[in-house]
Amino acid sequence: MNQSPFRVAIILLVAIAGILLAAPNFLPRNVQEALPGWLPQPGLVLGLDLQGGSHLLLEVDRSGIISQRLSDIRRDARNILANQNGIGNIITTDEAANAIQIELTDPSQKEQARTALQALQNTLSDTLFSAGAGIDELVFGETPDGRLTIGLTPGGITQRMSSLVGQSIEVIRSRIDELGTTEPSIQRQGDTRVLVQVPGFGDSTRLKNIISQTARLTFHMVYPGMTADQAEAQGLPAGTMILPSQDGARELLYEDVALGGESLVDAQPAYDPQRGIPVVSFKFDTRGAITFGEITSANVGQRFAIVLDNQVITAPVIQQPITGGSGQISGSFTTASANDLAVLLRAGALPASLNVIEERTVDASLGADSIRAGLTAGVVASVLVVGFMVLAYGVWGVFANVSLVLNIILIFAALSALGATLTLPGIAGIVLTIGMAVDANVLIYERMREEQRDGRTPLQAINAGFQRAWGTIIDSHLTQLVAAVVLYFMGSGPIQGFAVTLGLGILTSLFTSYTVTSYQVNLWYKRVRPKRLKIQHFRFIPDGTKIPFMKISRYVIALSVVMTVVSIGTAYFKGFNLGIDFVGGTAIEVQRVDGPADVGRVRELLGDLELGEVQVQGFGTPQDVLVRVQAQEGGQDADQVAVAKVRDALATDHYEIRRTEAVSGTVSGELAWTGTIAVIIALICILIYIWFRFEWQFAMAAVTTTSHDLIMTIGLFSISGLEFNLSSIAAVLTLVGLSLNETVVVSDRIRENLRKHRKMPLPELIDLSINQTIVRTSLTQFTLLLALVPLVLFGGEVLRSFTIAMTFGSLVGMYSSVIINGPILINFGLKQKSDEEVAAAEDAKKKRSADGASV
Template identity: 50%
Template sequence: MLYFSRWKTFLIWFAVAVAAFIAAPNLFSDEQLEALPSWVPHKKVTLGLDLQGGSHIMLKIERGDIVRERLETVVGDVRTTLRDANVRYSGLSGSGQTVQVRITDPAQLQAARAALQPLTEPVSGGALMAGSVTELTLSDDGSSVIRLVLTDQGIDYRMSSAVGQSIEVVRRRVDELGTTEPLIQRQGTDRIIVQVPGLQDPERLKSLLNQTAKLTFRMVDVSMSATDAINSRPPATSEVLYSTDDPAIPYLIERRVLVSGENLVDAQASFNQQNNEPVVTFRFDSRGAQRFAQATQQNVGRPFAIILDNQVISAPVIREPIIGGSGQISGNFSVQGANDLAVLLRAGALPATLTVVEERTVGPGVGADSIRDGVMASIIGAVGVVAFMLIFYGSFGIMANIALAANVIMILAVLTLIGSTLTLPGIAGIVLTMGMAVDSNVLVYERIREEVRSGRPLLQAIDSGFSRAFATIIDANLTTLIAAVVLFYLGSGPVRGFAVTLSVGVITTIFTAFTMTRWLIAAWVRRYRPKHLPKSIRTGIFDAQNVRFMSIRRYVFALAATLCVAAVVGFGTIGLNLGIDFRGGSIIEVRAKQGEADLAEIRSRLSQLNIGEIQAQGFGDSQTALIRVPTQDGGDNAEQSALSMVRGELADQYEFRRVEVVGPAVSGELTRSATIGVIASMLAILVYIWVRFEWQFAVGAIIATLHDVILTLGLFIFTGMEFNLTSIAAILTVVGYSLNDTIVVYDRVRENLRRYKKMPLPVLIDASINQTMSRTVLTGLTTLLALCALYFFGGEVIASFTLAMLFGVLVGVFSSIYIAGPLLISFRLRPDIFDKEEEKSEKEGVASKASA
């Protein structure tokens, strides 16, 4: 295994060189990259919104709006169809998903049914839905009432069409803001995610996205006054609408649309030449210009209304026919208001109202702080790990550090290539990978030392060390990878970023351990022809240890059980301090523009808004405060209203640095997906260990891991730390790390069971734990070093996330010894199961030879 052909050597270093070439642009600013030649890669790792600032908004199309609009359309179609067929009717109405009409003359029932039948013909689903779609079904009860029912399939079709159309409209609106690289994509059947990095004014973005922007030009009904229409009953062909003025002015507007916004080809903000007020000029296409000219010619002297989203912007009197196909809209606009209206009209109308169900906005200042803290934590963590390896392994430590550097370079290169978004938890994933990456090297080095101690020559010991460590490294890292993959598929936002970096880190770690490290050791052997291990290796201090862990297993097991019961009881009585991810509401980080943040004043001012019990606490420095607003009873729109009130109350004295709003619908989904994620990862890992080991090992590993999860939850319960999505990421990382540690011990137990078949099981487990003690201590300490750097220097945002992982690592080491080990004794594990496996493999070998 120590022989490397020239082409293998070339490929190893070529891969590292290419990775460095791809990752290099991340060291330069955008201006510096522009000055470099075109053949130099310019692509960098995409920074998440928490690192560069910007907004993440999740919009939901309301199914009720689609049903309501479709119902109105069907009512209109029925009215027109029956009139054209000269069928007399009454009681035409729509409710729920049903339109019903009573045919006055029973003799015309068959004619009515025949006239309405074409409305029920299937329509092509196109690329959205396979085959055709039946949107309406027609039925009657034998009397004179005909019912048309909207099918669920038809509504789903309209929903899917509306989402697709909305994405295009949203994209045009966002592009008008001049932002760079916005991300707009569909999520599920009724949601759209909008991510706009570097956005300075999230409120303007939400205002643009919240408006449907359905523009219509309609005549004002002068047959009666708006007041009389409100007090009595307006004509069937008209409705009362209100202006955008304060106070609002009612108008009686005809339902018939003269021209709609669909006929607009351009809209621009400008100024009225007479009074210099901001206005919006518009221009119709040829069809719209013709219809507008015809309408104004026929109604000279009458007022007409310009209506946007059922609000009257203005209602001027037609003084003369407007035949040029253009005009202007005035309505006491501000300059930005005129600009925004022009943007809305140019982008087109949304097919339905979009509701903001989740918002995460980070100011550029917070992003810069996060980058600084993340880089500082990474550097300190890396220095700690490098120094640690040098102290304990000397020249072998240098090789491990070279492999670690190649590992980090490859992680950055892969993240750059796949276009993954690097978030602050993602940086935490890289730092954690640095701590765990040396685990593979430690496993190999300690295996080599064991082989040397057993009397093997150095070359054979090195070769055997790599071979024996291979399976353990694969098993240990794959369990972490399983947890990371589950996190990716069931997580969202920053949690996904953490999962991606952790997954990539696991893969690059395995690669560097079995190529880079092995090549470096092979080069060392060829150059120096050593007969002994380097004297700079100082892990021999663990060799003389013979700790009898199992002698106190009953007491420790009882203590662990007591702590787990306390955590479960605490969960039922005290409960978790759930963050907004799981219970909805808002988190707002503000910084005082002058002086310190006055928490008492913030609570006092916001308590007057009647938006629930407000929590305000210090966050980081004395200028910064973190405000928590509870979830509102009025649903997702109420969450946005509460946020607007908080902004209005505090904007004069405080800068809004970070805003997170999660509506009740999203919080419920996040709770469900988080629970499924933890259960799914545990089951997947159970299946993997069951396949790779015996059932006793699989069940023992899962019970030990459940112990770690329960105690980590206990940490959140009894400290009152907020439990949010990143806490789930921390727990699943603890699951991966704990299993990593347990599998290393179990792998040695299994090996010793084959070797020492007469040894009592408690003694054998003690021996296995002592033999792997150097690996457990060294890997645990390097991981703790990296996590401590994150905790103390990574910033306030991920402090609880890191603390949970710190606690989990310690608990994971404990459970690998005092939970996983005693469970094997309780299961009465014996070596005869391996005898059966060997007999089975021997029989299969004989059978294969006989058939050959």
């Protein structure tokens, strides 16, 4: 209770800094801009689910890179052998082996050819300072029949893909900047993926086309005197290729690139007044202009093809030399498509093809609804928790509420300082923290009451309450923090947002519930000097309760075994209502603008679209409908076509799309696997921590009871048909922390009583420990429900399965921690220790501490 000036200064500084960092986020934009420059600017960013926008996860096309690289190697090999060394050859591509094969017309020139081809070797490196080190991209060999081979090494392919991702990010950023959007997020994910999030940009189709189109512009001479059909029938002339054209025909072109798009310095949408069509005008740099002039001068009367991403846009006849370094591209352009092509050409070509493997779009109006739902749930939860704490603890409840308010302020301040993104699950994490944050104060207060009942003075009881509850608070908070950390590193997108707010809430509550509350209690005690502490005014379970938990546990465990078997059996035979996160496909949320939705009519409108399995169900309000379409065979392009068909079919009945989510089979499989691994890692980490802090029996019992809670909760998804998606994994992992929070509190009291009552039979000791903590458990569980129920009722349909699972799981967690944990401890062999064993353990502990200090 001795408050040093240093501690008081820390509390004041943290509180002031928290208010300064958090407050600007809640002010209108015009007020934020008028704030003095020395004040911190708002750093909190709203996620796409709160402000609307588009989310794309793109993956480098591995097969496309290999195919393009083999084509380049084949062209370079032909140039080295035939043009530079006069060695005749026939080159074929073996795509299955990622190699080319070279058959020499004169086998005696093999060694000369082998030496010349070594010049193609390329050493790839991912660091700037690794001179002389790196990975060889090519491997040279020979087939049994004497043909030379040049293959791509696996390491070389991986390194090239990693390098191309870095280059692609810069091109994507340039393209998005050309669109004039604000605060886009472009992040690398691993060696092959790029995550793009563009707030406020609702046209995901246009965004996807602009971002994922390679836009590789090349100029080729058309092969004269032969059509593509004739060449295909007679055999392609050496060094030629056939490409489709925009008008549906095909062209026979020379393989060699006469001029590349990298020489462009500008491209603008324009209008050709003579033909009355939109065009794209372009301009070359000095070197490109000279090359363009030379090509057109030497080939007057020949056709010259302009190729974009291996499709011939136009192939006009060169009427006269073009020496000005500029020209125009004409085709079947609209004004919008001409503008988009100009954007692509100005930003430059992507170095590799990017496939969209995950796509999520949220309408701005839905984002506003999500904010309103989250705020409503938060306000209702706050009022209920604050009111209940005052009802239950009076002035002590006021102390807890002041700490709770500061806790929330510090969460927003930390989010703002980190520049973190606040998502709808993140708001749920804050609301959940409101219910969890008072747990530490309840632990402290209940400990004070026990100490006072044992005959200590008010001051002694206050000191003992803070000191003896601190270890339990640390243990319970750290087990929850483990789940939050695993969620952050194993999750993605909104789930990471939930993990961040949950983790920050756990850390800030450690500060506020102990340091800030103790400061308030100190000020109050110095002013009031009470002769007796009246801490609690209301409780669900009276003091002195002696419920025989161990006697009824056998019946309860039998019930749990039955429930576990039912949960596992239902999951095995019935399965789950898996969301698109785990099965792939497209989810489309639509809303009728002029009245309640008719689910039957929507099914009828979509029944003839030939999209495979289509599920239609009510969603949230009477105006909302959720349409789920199975993954289409043609990949993401086909999924986008399916969305367009749904939009067009429902537009006639006045439905508008508010949200779309498209997940490929590749991503869905990864998410399912990652979620499973995350749960296992969380359990292992917590097992290790509790084993370290307690004894192995406590660790095994904790993991057993937690596994029981997880099976019950997962069984709920199967039995009820709630959608099991990525948010469900977050609920499961959070339940790991919540369940262990209850288990750790009971286990900590059992451990304490083992030292205090060494002669008491173990079943009686466990009953005593549970009855001593049951008042605290009932109160904290009730405050948690006060936070969760508003999330269920007002948090919105997107979080419905998440919040229902959390509510059910928290109740099951309390039940297992109170009734099941004790018998499991006995079955795992927990025993009373004699005085000699306790003394030996204490000596060993002191010796370890002394050894550590000497080191």
